[in-house]
Amino acid sequence: MVALDRKRKSGSSQSNGVKKAKSNATSSFILHSYSKLPDLNAFPKAKSEPLDIFVWGTGSMCELGLGPSAKTKEVKRPRLNPFLTSEKLGGTHIVDFAVGGMHTLALDGLNRVWSWGGNDSGVLGRDTSQAKEVLKSADDQDEDDEDGDLNEAESTPGLVTGLPKDGKIVQLAATDNLSVALFDNGEVYAWGCFRCNEGLLGFLRNEIKIQKTPLKIAELKNIVQLAAGKDHLLALDSKGIVYAWGNGQQYQLGRRVLERHRYRTLEPQQFGLFNIKYIASGDFHCFAIDHDDKVYAWGLNQFGQCALTDENGDLEDGSTISKPTVVDSLSNKNIVEIAAGEHHTLAVTENGDALAWGRYDMKEVGISKNDLPESTFKDQHGNPRSIPTPTKLKFIKDDSGIKIKSVGAGSHHSFAITDDGFVYAWGFGDTYGPGLGPLDEDVETPTRIVNTATKYHDIELIGAGGQFSVSGGKKIEDEEKAEDRLEKYEELEE
DSSP: OOOOOSSSSSSSSTTOOBBBBHHHHHHHHHHHHHOOOOOSSOOOOEEEEEEEEEEEEEOOSSSSSOOOOOGGGGGEEEEEEGSSSSTTTTTTOOEEEEEEESEEEEEETTTTTTEEEETTTTTSSOOOOTTOOOOOOOOOOOOOOOOOOOOOHHOOEEEOOOOOOOSSSEEEEEEESSSEEEESSEEEEEOOOEEETTEESBBBTTTSSOEEEEEETTOSSEEEEEEEEESSSEEEEESSOOEEEOOOOOTTSOOOOOGGGGGGGGGGOOOSSSEEEEEEOSSSSEEEEEOOOOEEEEETTSSEEEEEEEEOOOOOOTEEEEEEEEOOOTTTTTEEEEEEEESSEEEEESSOOOEEEOTTTTTOOOGGGGOOOOEEETTTTTTTTEEEEEOOSSSSSGGGGGGGGEEEEEESSEEETTTTSSSEEEOTTTTTTSSSSSSSEEEEEEEOOOOOOTTTTEEEEEESSOOOEEEEEEEEEHHHHHHHHHHHHHTTTT
């Protein structure tokens, strides 16, 4: 982390003309009339499109799922995960996945969930305690084998145990220390725990500290979407109501948390957001879009990652948006997807534009120094610090031929997927998270991933953790079509 020079400010920052969420009186009325409320959001369908899964980055905590060999700890470009092929899965394929800080969940076509990564918090949903782990021999001269082999069970995809057999899983979600599965009947199962600044917070009130197997979250029903932060969760139900639970020390739960009530944050609670159709979350900041296309933001905002400034148009270190607040610069823009990292945010519009804002110094936002907007904040030395204004990204000199269908964000690196399945990456490069090979410095602007493993794949999904990344795509079987696509981008980038 880079230390900042501005003085810290307690309290919250708000935009000019702030529009807050509904009042508590309105919240109480709506919840008491819950059974009479109309359904605003449809229940999602289970995914079925088969995907090849690619992984890359630094996997010293078993994040890559490539097995226990020490040689799999660093992968500089996307590599097919050999444990998740149709042959290894018994004839089925992976159809969806979710990436946490140091672990990944993957759903296959038989409604089974696979997990891999660090399991200290019970996030894998299976016992890995008896796994073989080989430490480096003192006589071993292999420089690539710094710490010996990885934990065999954590570094190899394995099946989560204890999930109900009936019903289809329609979404997976993962925080740094928690795993979650949403079923097509609106029920939610979770396992792992939440952590806070002081360490372990727990899983449920003060009764369960770490939940090692899936447990139904009784307080939730009719859920249609989940959004995961670093150590908090958002859930949206069919009535358009948003719930939040987990760590709320940066107001990411949309409300003030009193220390004497800290364990109440481990129960999902609504906080005044209604008529919502979509939710998203970064590590410590959150977003919601309502059915009138208004975008709300709340949580940590010291880099303008909420796309808001205070009443004077300024940003201060440690500043927060304490309650859901309308973001005028994003509202009525037909935003269809938002992805966010630790201090930056990405969005996709209905017409295929990609927007970015937030922290700049590790190039998370993908904006060239020559193209920074006037709203850019600079430090005392004149170096760009943050961009609070959503800014359209450029992928080539003439963007007329490129449309974006999805975005993904790690803690400090970012991705955009074109409508025909190529991936552009940028941001922090030391851990190989962008997937662009060995890098001497961070990647300032979106750069297309070019490698043998994925050049003939139409990538559909992408996600990232602290120092690794995962994508899923389908192979383009028509060789002529695949070559035409490749030639198109090579010509555009000349």
